[in-house]
Amino acid sequence: MDPVAFRLFGTPIMWYGVLITIGVLVAFVVVYFNAKRSAGKVSFDDVTDAFLYAFPLALIGARVYYVIFELDQYDTFMEMLDFRSGGLAIHGGLIGAALGVFIYKLIKKKNMAQILDMADAAAPAIILAQAIGRWGNFMNQEAHGGPVTEAFISKFPEFIQNGMLINGTYYHPTFLYESIWNVLVFIVLMIWFGKKKEKEHGIILYAYMILYSIGRFYIEGLRTDSLMFLGMRQAQLISLVAIFFGVIMIYVTKKRARNA
Numbered sequence: 001m002d003p004v005a006f007r008l009f010g011t012p013i014m015w016y017g018v019l020i021t022i023g024v025l026v027a028f029v030v031v032y033f034n035a036k037r038s039a040g041k042v043s044f045d046d047v048t049d050a051f052l053y054a055f056p057l058a059l060i061g062a063r064v065y066y067v068i069f070e071l072d073q074y075d076t077f078m079e080m081l082d083f084r085s086g087g088l089a090i091h092g093g094l095i096g097a098a099l100g101v102f103i104y105k106l107i108k109k110k111n112m113a114q115i116l117d118m119a120d121a122a123a124p125a126i127i128l129a130q131a132i133g134r135w136g137n138f139m140n141q142e143a144h145g146g147p148v149t150e151a152f153i154s155k156f157p158e159f160i161q162n163g164m165l166i167n168g169t170y171y172h173p174t175f176l177y178e179s180i181w182n183v184l185v186f187i188v189l190m191i192w193f194g195k196k197k198e199k200e201h202g203i204i205l206y207a208y209m210i211l212y213s214i215g216r217f218y219i220e221g222l223r224t225d226s227l228m229f230l231g232m233r234q235a236q237l238i239s240l241v242a243i244f245f246g247v248i249m250i251y252v253t254k255k256r257a258r259n260a
Helices: 015-036 044-069 077-081 090-108 112-140 158-163 174-195 203-220 234-259
Strands: 004-008 011-014 169-171
Touching (some): 011 015, 015 044, 015 174, 044 077, 112 158, 174 203
Antiparallel strands (some): 004 011
16 A cells, blocks of 8 residues: 555655545535534634634644654654654544634633533534544554454455555455444434434533444454553543443433423
């Protein structure tokens, strides 16, 4: 696999960055569509403004989070800054994005219901962008699972087989599993958003947390490059916390909506 998509004035442009960019652009289309069908409760312009705060901090958070757990991989500070060929952690990105939205809330003086409604419109877009971004891992031949037999990998398209053949060994295409799962979650969230009741602020966001985390928990168990914390896969720990939090918040949100 060649991780370089093309060269611009001699500078290699990596597939990783290209696919992240495509994911962001597709996400904007989804948010625009959701804003249109929100009957005026969500402004696309507001979501775009919030994005300008959230996205830079999401990239920084994703990189910092990854580097913290993989410090022994880097010899210099400049190596820590170079993420063009990989090394971004989605959970760090989500933390950074949340911080950016919080700053946006303070500066623009938005109330929490407005922020949660915006997050509901954005949640399906985020999961679809994640599905697209996972193919950057494929181009880098990273984020894969353990070894598999040739008989097992032969069930996949030939280009997947070729991409998962690394140093003579076939590996689980866990990037593909998560990408497919994320697309399925995207469909569920889009349908749910269309049925969302007026006072259920944040319910799509909480559903995203639960559904994404369920898939990530199981898929993470297959991976060989997990970020570890106290001997445990940190993504699985965060997934369990997110599922627990999401379930509680959906219950609380529905109860508030009924009593409003």
